[in-house]
Amino acid sequence: MKTKKPTPYNQLSKEEFFLSGHRACQGCAEALAVRLVQKAAGRDTIVACATGCMEIVSSPFPFTSWNLPWIHVAFENTAAVASGVEAGLKALMRKGKLPQRDIKVIAMAGDGGTSDIGLQALSGALERGHNLTYVCYDNEAYMNTGIQRSSATPFGASTTTSPAGKKVPGQITWKKNMPEIAVAHQIPYVATACPSYPIDLIQKVQKAISKPGPAYIHILSVCPTGWRIPSNLAIKVGRLAVRTGIFPLYEVEDGIYRITQKTSKLLPVKEYLTIQGRFRHLTEELISQIQERVNQEYELLLKKVAMTQGEKKEE
Amino acid sequence: MGKRRGLEVSVGAAEAVAMADVDVIAAYPITPQTHIVEHLAELVNNGELDAEFVPVESEHSALSVCIGASAAGARTFTCTSAQGLALMNEIVYIASSMRLPIVMILANRSLSAPLSIWNDHSDAMSVRDTGWIQVFAQNGQEVFDHIFFAYRVGEDPKVSLPVMIHVDGFIVTHVIEPVEFWEKEQVERYLPPFKPISRLDPERPVTMGAFAMPQLFTETKVAQDMATTQSMEVILSAWEEIYKITSRRYRPVEAYRTEGAETIFVVQGSFGETLSVAVDELRAKGEPVGLVMPRLWRPFPFELFRSAVKGAKNLIVIDRAISFGGQGGPLAIELRSSLFGLPAPPRVINFICGLASRDVTVEDFKNIYERAVDGSKAPVFQEDFQFYGVRS
Ligand SMILES: Cc1ncc(C[n+]2csc(CCOP(=O)(O)OP(=O)(O)O)c2C)c(N)n1
Ligand code: SF4
Ligand SMILES: [Mg+2]
Numbered sequence: 001m002k003t004k005k006p007t008p009y010n011q012l013s014k015e016e017f018f019l020s021g022h023r024a025c026q027g028c029a030e031a032l033a034v035r036l037v038q039k040a041a042g043r044d045t046i047v048a049c050a051t052g053c054m055e056i057v058s059s060p061f062p063f064t065s066w067n068l069p070w071i072h073v074a075f076e077n078t079a080a081v082a083s084g085v086e087a088g089l090k091a092l093m094r095k096g097k098l099p100q101r102d103i104k105v106i107a108m109a110g111d112g113g114t115s116d117i118g119l120q121a122l123s124g125a126l127e128r129g130h131n132l133t134y135v136c137y138d139n140e141a142y143m144n145t146g147i148q149r150s151s152a153t154p155f156g157a158s159t160t161t162s163p164a165g166k167k168v169p170g171q172i173t174w175k176k177n178m179p180e181i182a183v184a185h186q187i188p189y190v191a192t193a194c195p196s197y198p199i200d201l202i203q204k205v206q207k208a209i210s211k212p213g214p215a216y217i218h219i220l221s222v223c224p225t226g227w228r229i230p231s232n233l234a235i236k237v238g239r240l241a242v243r244t245g246i247f248p249l250y251e252v253e254d255g256i257y258r259i260t261q262k263t264s265k266l267l268p269v270k271e272y273l274t275i276q277g278r279f280r281h282l283t284e285e286l287i288s289q290i291q292e293r294v295n296q297e298y299e300l301l302l303k304k305v306a307m308t309q310g311e312k313k314e315e
Numbered sequence: 316m317g318k319r320r321g322l323e324v325s326v327g328a329a330e331a332v333a334m335a336d337v338d339v340i341a342a343y344p345i346t347p348q349t350h351i352v353e354h355l356a357e358l359v360n361n362g363e364l365d366a367e368f369v370p371v372e373s374e375h376s377a378l379s380v381c382i383g384a385s386a387a388g389a390r391t392f393t394c395t396s397a398q399g400l401a402l403m404n405e406i407v408y409i410a411s412s413m414r415l416p417i418v419m420i421l422a423n424r425s426l427s428a429p430l431s432i433w434n435d436h437s438d439a440m441s442v443r444d445t446g447w448i449q450v451f452a453q454n455g456q457e458v459f460d461h462i463f464f465a466y467r468v469g470e471d472p473k474v475s476l477p478v479m480i481h482v483d484g485f486i487v488t489h490v491i492e493p494v495e496f497w498e499k500e501q502v503e504r505y506l507p508p509f510k511p512i513s514r515l516d517p518e519r520p521v522t523m524g525a526f527a528m529p530q531l532f533t534e535t536k537v538a539q540d541m542a543t544t545q546s547m548e549v550i551l552s553a554w555e556e557i558y559k560i561t562s563r564r565y566r567p568v569e570a571y572r573t574e575g576a577e578t579i580f581v582v583q584g585s586f587g588e589t590l591s592v593a594v595d596e597l598r599a600k601g602e603p604v605g606l607v608m609p610r611l612w613r614p615f616p617f618e619l620f621r622s623a624v625k626g627a628k629n630l631i632v633i634d635r636a637i638s639f640g641g642q643g644g645p646l647a648i649e650l651r652s653s654l655f656g657l658p659a660p661p662r663v664i665n666f667i668c669g670l671a672s673r674d675v676t677v678e679d680f681k682n683i684y685e686r687a688v689d690g691s692k693a694p695v696f697q698e699d700f701q702f703y704g705v706r707s
Contacts, residue, residue: 061525069515072524080376084383124372
């Protein structure tokens with residue numbers, strides 16, 4: 001299978017597709033991620049967007065931040081809407097009602113719109129094999145409605161529906177592993193990304209859109225408002241998520257795992273946790289529980305890399 | 316005219332959808348809708364219909380797929396019943412508000428609980444206010460003709476709204492009837508290709524489904540209501556064209572033997588055919604009785620309805636759905652209010668019957684007539700409504 005050569009950051013188009021003037025909070029790394037994804041995908045793209053922060057900040061009628069054909073329908077169905085766009089274009093081009101053209105379909109939703117309410121529609125779209133790229137912008141809670149917990153909220157985080165209380169220390173469930181759920185659909189391409197690593201993110205988007213069939217990209221999107229951090233720390237916190245192993249950057253291409261941002265030694269999770277207001281209440285004991293879990297999961301990821309890479313095994 | 320073919324109504328419906336050159340079909344199985352989509356899947360997989368058949372994982376996604384495809388410029392079709400419709404309800408509203416001319420057959424079935432696969436209009440009435448143009452089709456031929464009608468009306472740039480065709484589950488969907496097909500050229504002449512006002516196109520980016528602040532929300536909704544009301548003109552001309560092609564006359568309000576009628580039955584859907592037999596028999600005995608069937612449910616043809624029942628003393632409105640705790644069935648409530656304020660309005664006598672396919676025969680309709688109107692033609696019925704045929 002042919003895939004396009006990745007374009008380095010400085011060769012990206014100067015054209016913007018997610019325009020300034022949107023109403024995202026200051027320092028919102030989710031908005032930054034959207035801008036990068038669309039820059040990487042380019043002009044010939046149609047976007048289907050779920051209800052959530054990115055929809056609300058970008059489309060207050062009669063204004064729009066979208067310099068692309070863009071459609072929002074509801075919260076939980078963006079994978080189905082994108083499936084429809086793809087099926088529509090396919091039929092119209094095949095029947096000669098539209099000229100043949102390589103138009104990329106991108107579906108976008110938050111972590112709630114993906115791992116909770118939209119999981120069924122997403123699973124259907126991945127299973128049916130539509131040629132589209134689904135991007136989950138994971139800010140680890142329902143931010144648009146006021147920082148409620150989702151199944152992607154990490155253990156220990158305080159949210160408005162998992163508040164740190166005297167008895168219960170915030171979220172007491174472990175983050176749902178959405179990328180693994182996507183991998184289980186045996187689609188051609190799954191990746192994690194973070195706008196703190198823009199080149200890595202751009203290359204993954206370009207790989208995803210150039211592969212026929214469904215692709216899934218899970219982007220950790222730091223939300224200063226919901227994570228209770230100063231707005232100038234979004235990039236740094238994203239880097240720490242990667243360097244502590246809390247959110248490793250990897251891709252799964254045709255079933256083969258590869259870590260794309262290697263760290264010789266993981267930083268302690270404490271460095272990531274203690275700078276965020278949502279984890280302020282965590283005790284040493286809880287922090288070490290989290291450390292243990294991160295170590296285990298990272299080990300497991302390395303095993304998957306080793307197992308699937310075969311002879312190409314990385315040191 | 317094309318050939319007459321004896322076939323199951325569901326199969327005929329699917330054949331019409333195929334003849335309409337649909338581009339994308341998305342549906343999820345539910346009885347009694349299944350035969351329609353099964354036949355479409357067969358046509359696609361046999362290479363007889365060039366379309367994308369998207370076998371979605373739910374009805375919610377079925378309509379969402381249609382929305383995405385329609386926004387991309389494709390002609391789309393979906394089809395469901397009761398629980399499936401209830402599950403897609405959120406998107407039913409959005410489809411019309413986004414002004415996308417999707418066509419749906421609703422094979423009418425009762426809403427759970429208790430679970431029932433059988434036919435009534437509780438699902439139809441649950442979507443009354445969703446902003447779709449809605450018509451009732453009584454038999455296979457009407458279903459067949461109304462597929463072309465639905466696309467032609469919905470896709471007209473003056474309308475740009477989705478259209479729902481109500482068809483009684485089993486009672487109509489599963490019977491074998493003769494259906495007169497249209498010639499291919501007739502369909503092509505009647506139904507021009509879908510040319511959306513705007514579509515998702517990288518050459519001309521548009522934002523669809525933006526959110527509106529309170530300053531603009533009302534105006535958006537008023538525009539939608541105006542489009543629905545004004546679609547009447549397009550609807551009438553679409554029926555007029557069908558008449559020219561097929562010599563079959565469809566009207567927003569169908570009337571049967573209403574000349575000089577003192578009592579008029581009002582009913583929607585397949586009960587009309589049974590009732591017309593009861594009306595004939597009552598007329599033969601000298602009873603001044605007629606029948607009116609509002610075919611067009613939304614936009615509701617108020618003026619035409621009022622003139623269709625003008626001069627009648629009694630209206631016997633038969634509902635096949637309940638408005639729990641309300642003043643009768645949804646049809647009666649609507650009609651009663653449409654008559655309010657007229658100088659000498661007929662009395663509305665409402666029966667609710669035929670839930671979950673409980674049989675209502677010619678004899679039953681004659682009983683209903685007797686119960687509503689005594690020998691001296693004075694109404695004997697005091698309550699707002701009665702259930703008919705309930706076992707004691
Ligand atoms: C069916 C439905 N349920 C609930 C909502 C309310 N709602 C809108 S956005 C949202 C949260 C979105 O969270 P997420 O998907 O994580 O996106 P974010 O805003 O965090 O980017 C919720 C709960 C809705 N619009 N529709
Ligand atoms: S709440 Fe968070 S994700 Fe939403 S716009 Fe603000 S910073 Fe961005
Ligand atoms: Mg979120």
